[in-house]
Amino acid sequence: MKRILPLILIICAFLTAESKAQIRYDDYFTSKSLRIDFLLAGDCSYQKVFIDKYSEEPIWAGTRTNLIPSFEYGEYQFRAYDKASGTEIFRYGFSTLFMEWRSTLEAKSVPRAYPQVVTMPYPKNTIEVEFFERNKADGKWVSMLKSTIDPASMFISKESKASYPRVKIVDGGTPENKVDMVFVAEGYTKDQMAKFEKDVRFMVDYFFQREPYKSRKGDFNVWAVMSPSESVGPDNPGKNYWSRTPMASTFYTFGTDRYLTTSDYKAVRDVVWDVPTDAIFILTNTEVYGGGGIYNYYAMASSDNRYRGEVMIHEFGHSFAGLGDEYFDSETAYEDFYNLKVEPWEPNITTLVNFGAKWKNMLPANTPIPTPVDLTQPRKLGVYEGGGYMSKGIYRPIDKCQMRVNTKDGFCPVCQQAISNAIDYFVK
Structure with a gap:
């Protein structure tokens, strides 16, 4: 019996791992996306999730094999379960600008709410979704909200949004098997879209000169989405300059002059709602030095500053690979x-x-x-x-x-x- 029991435990563990790894996309999902708009609200001491809206979007360009990733990056986590069986069928880690704001002095005295979005493959059957926050005290996941979603509900919006012209800069192949990197225009007027495309092509050329992207260019599709602004550039409160742009980008995030971000992630996702999207880069039409990048959220940089290429590479490292500063x-x-x-999650x-769990095994x-x-x-x-x-x-x-x-x-x-x-x- 002593010899048999360990073998049984090994077999059970193997079967559990196999069942988790063999989630078949077509068993649970269609080719479309389910978008969940929500709010993160609170201050330095607490935060809550409030559901805003569910929407159907036309494309799921993400992975169809790694539906539950092997790594657990991000300050938040979203999970989806098949309601009937309880099987976890999708998981997604992410960070937000709201999480960073909670670490500022202002958050000790003023509560705020930031609009957020997560997307997942559109489910065939009723699912239960759950949001988690990473507990700063011990790094463990704490549940914030559970919600049940019936994909046949008449209250899931199918409303179309503005569809912008786009150019495919790099064509690596089928979106579901590639990294779909999407550059979106911010602070470019309708008459400046030729400049936007030229700026994107400069950034893309620069990007693929840097390893490991250079060696893996064939794993990427790159799009340029031409979303026009009414005025040039982002807001710059330090210079009393205020602009009208689709994504409300601004310098002086949290009072830091070079920190260029937007707190309206809902507006960002509205721009790319019908474009195959795995990673978003907001290219902002300005000579002023600045940028920002947040994991599985977006990266952003100035278009005309002399350090624009290096800033892009740095900020995309945050948003795409979860790299820490x-x-x-x-x-x-x-x-x-x-x-x-606590060990940071950033690699x-x-x-x-x-x-x-980090790079100890790589050291000489x-x-x-x-x-x-x-x-x-x-x-x-x-x-x-x-x-x-x-x-x-x-x-x-x-x-x-x-x-x-x-x-x-x-x-x-x-x-x-x-x-x-x-x-x-x-x-x-």
């Missing part, structure tokens, strides 16, 4: 963004709480931990103190990676591996 010596508006007693920073033999900075070897792999906006207690893989400085030397091996894993999620 490695800098620690510049102005930020956050207060105690990371709990040093390229560590508190050493669970370093074995006898690498000291922490690793002293050697100015003559800024790209030597190690464990260097400083990162995540904090000078103590958080560590980065090399001294000067793309996620710390605007460098043409590019990403470190750890970040490159994380990006490759993100590409694999969509194409394998």
Whole structure:
């Protein structure tokens, strides 16, 4: 019996893993998307989810194989279950600008609400969905809201939105087997769309000069969506400049002049509702230096600043691969963004709480931990103190990676591996 029991446990574990891995897309989903609009509301001490609207959209361009990813990135998580069987059929991790705002001083005294969107393949049968937040105290998932959705409900909107002209810049193949990267125009007037397309082509050429994107260009489709603005550029409160644009982008996010974002993610998704979309890049028509990027949300950068290519690469690293900022010596508006007693979920920073789950196995033999900075070897792999906006207690893989400085030397091996894993999620 002692010999048989372990074998039984191994078989059961294998069958459980197999049943989880073999979720057949066609058993549960159609080729369309279910969009869920909701609000995240609260302050520094609490947050809640409020459902706004359910919609049917015409395209699901995302993965049809990795419906439950092997990694758990993001400050939030969305799960969908088949109501009849209870089987988990879809999972999606993401972060939001609201989460960052909760770490600011303002959140200690003023509550706010930010519009949000998640999308999933359109279900064939009734599902239960659940939203989770990552508990900062221990890094574990805490349920925020459960809701049941009947895909045949007459209250699921099928209303069309504005459909903008688009150009396919890179044609890698069928959307469901590729990374569909979508550039959208912000702060370009109707008469400036030729400039927008030229700016996108510059960015795309620059993007595919950088590894690992260069080696994996064939895994991408790239679109340019021509969404016109009534005026040029984003808002710039520091210069008392206010613009009318589809996505309400602005500098001075949280009081930081270069932080270029929009808090209206609903407006962002409205622009791409009928375009195959896995990753969104908002290209903003301005010479002013700035940008922003949030995991599975969007990335954004200026079109005409001389550092535009490097900013794009950096910000897309956040939004696409979940890479954390490695800098620690510049102005930020956050207060105690990371709990040093918990391992960060971002793959390229560590508190050493669970370093074995990060890049420990990539280190050369006898690498000291922490690793002293050697100015003559800024790209030597190690464990260097400083990162995540904090000078103590958080560590980065090399001294000067793309996620710390605007460098043409590019990403470190750890970040490159994380990006490759993100590409694999969509194409394998």
